[in-house]
Amino acid sequence: MNKRFAYLIIASMVLGILVGWGCNQFLDAEQAKHAAKWFSMGTDVFLRLIKMIIAPLVLTTLIAGIAHMEDAAAVGRIGAKTMGWFVSASAVSLLLGLVMVHLLHPGAGLNLAEVSATGAAPAAATTDAFTLQGFLTHLVPVSIFEAMAKNEILQIVVFSLFVGTAVASLDKKAPQVLELVEQGAQIMLKVTGFVMKLAPVAIFCALASTIATQGLSMLAVYGKFVLGFYATMGTLWLLLFVAGWLVLGRRVIPLFGAIREPALLAFSTASSEAAYPRILDVLPKLGVRRRIVSFVLPLGYSFNLDGSMLYCTFATMFILQAHGVHLSIQQQIFMLLLLMVTSKGIAGVPRASLVVIMATLTYFGLPETWIALVLGVDHLLDMGRSATNVVGNSVAAAVVAKWEGEL
Template sequence: MAAAAPQVDTKRRTYAILIALGLGVVSGLLLHTLGDSAIYGAEQAGKLMTGLFLRLIKMVIAPLVFATLVSGIGKLGDDTLVLRVGGRILLWFIAMSFVSLTIGLLAANILQPGIGFSPPPITDIASLKHPFQPIDFILHIAPTSILDAMARNDILQIVVFSVLFGLALPAAGKAGKIMLNWTEELGHIMLRMTDMVMLLAPMAVFGSVMGSLASGGGAMLLHYGRFLVEFYSTILILWCVLTGLAFLVLGPRIKGLLKELFQPIILGYATASSESVYPLLLEKLENFGVPTRIGGFVLPLGYSFNLDGSILFQSFGAIFIAQAYGITLPWSQQALMVLVMMLSSKGIAGVPRASLVTLVAVLPQFGLPEAGIALILGIDHFLDMARTATNVLGNGYAAAISAKWEGELSDGPTKDVM
């Protein structure tokens, strides 16, 4: 696996976020009734709490994406079987990423989830209004300096450098293996740092909800409820599409696979962590007939490259923020955004709320204020639960499909050595 997630007390985290959410609702509604001075104070306090959290999140973006991508791609190696299985499944991952992003984009444009929200103020309006130049964008893809790209958190340039770096590792022989081990360890460290930052998530949730409700009053609760319903409906559509595509490969056996995946999906939904599901998911795939050497290769790769729920959230969340601020994105720019997100999403780690990290990095590239993330923080735990369950489903399908393509999908439990 590109990097293992640190062990955390997910139940305690969940309770902390729920308590922060409840306190934020009560405090915000109360402060809304106390007049303009109380509302202003609540808005400033909320801005401080969420701003600190966002800065710390941005701090880990560059090294996290670099380590995750390099270690994931570098592990492909040059073995014939690995290249064949990896090549086929990577094509599947890319196709599913495109499907997920497109569904999120279309759903957000149709449902208009951002209408009616009161977003945090934008500090620099001028920096968000810049015409899109195709030639400049293409030239911008190639970094002139990776250090400069990392300093600016330019996610696309970091992704391009990381992919090329990972592909070049096998050519370095022993030194490449040392560097691969180094990036794996860096990934462990950055995931631990991400987890440390997430300790402040309850504070950010409280500040975001309190500030929003103090400003908008009880009407904001209706907007958040509608947003949750619309996002879950979009996730359900993606489930149907993924299941239909998997049926084209697996046929009637899809029913048995769904029965095996039920428990891992529920666990993923409850913990909001794909990593916590990995051992159980591998076991259930073995019960279905996926060889260990196939499942043990596809799943870790999928945890970096095939997080369908998290990817859908990228496009849905970006359009939501644009609508909340009244920013109109032409379809040409939205299509380009899908392509950029398809690349940048490959650096998403399988840990709770990690998709926020990538979204924060991508937003400024399309003239969208990263401060809009504050609108999502208050309910992101519930969004993350749905995203994680979808990630588990998509990777379970991918492993079974890979085994089918290799002609190694048996009719019952199987274990072997990679």
């Protein structure tokens, strides 16, 4: 069934590209734009369904996972190991992006006169929350109902940590509450199964919409930038594989095989959230204990966005290169530290990487409208970084499980 579903996803991708190309070639610009709107509606409905289930899924699975741990000390120990891996992976992702952008120089010789008309930065984007004080304050929910209504994953994680730890520390484990949470988790996993059956349709719609309006030529406009980013992303995947091999041994091979389908889903929909339910289902089948998966994954979706961090560094330096701006070594190091902090609160924010890049440009006194340079291909690159986020979090869950003897 899983293999058939993977083939169905690939077929949807190919068909989406072909239909999108046909609309782009044989319809006039206005008709193609109108067709793209109808296609994008399919993707929007699917992503809304995903967002509908994310909050209750994270809440129930995380509380249940923590509550089954021996005590609060186990929560702290696993949390420390998880965050240690996340910080290390984040540092490697940011540094790799910086090194590769210097080696490849994707922004050198770019004709800015052509891209100046691609559009301005989104008016609704704001960088106010991307400060250390704003981030720390934002961690704690005013109300769990408000956090769930707004899909604030980070706040739901904090609330779930408190509730799960409280249940774990009780002598009798609050059996009725625990049973209710576990039943809620099972129901949400079943609902997730229903929603995921629509994934191939969403993938077809997403690609058809993009290609219909921008055409296959969008791949050539910023070819050097796109290819450079994907080469850098491939290098990061290789590093994640090697790191996984060092900890997991040969078990890293079936791990990468199993997460192929979730990664394809994240790539096609440009949403790592879309793949979350699939990873939650796949990893326990590989022997990763569900309580570890339920603990590590929600944290990973808030703290371990490897692909997004890689993109933030690569795209920021690309924009600076294209405009002939040079940063000193000290400024580049500070930029990495700034991105390390600001990237930790971007989970669930639409096109959050663009907001982080804008915040970085503003901090260095540069026009935030320069973000327009990457808007044209951002969706294509969002596909790659979403898939990378899925791979990074899956490896993290397996590694922490191995360290805990839960694999």
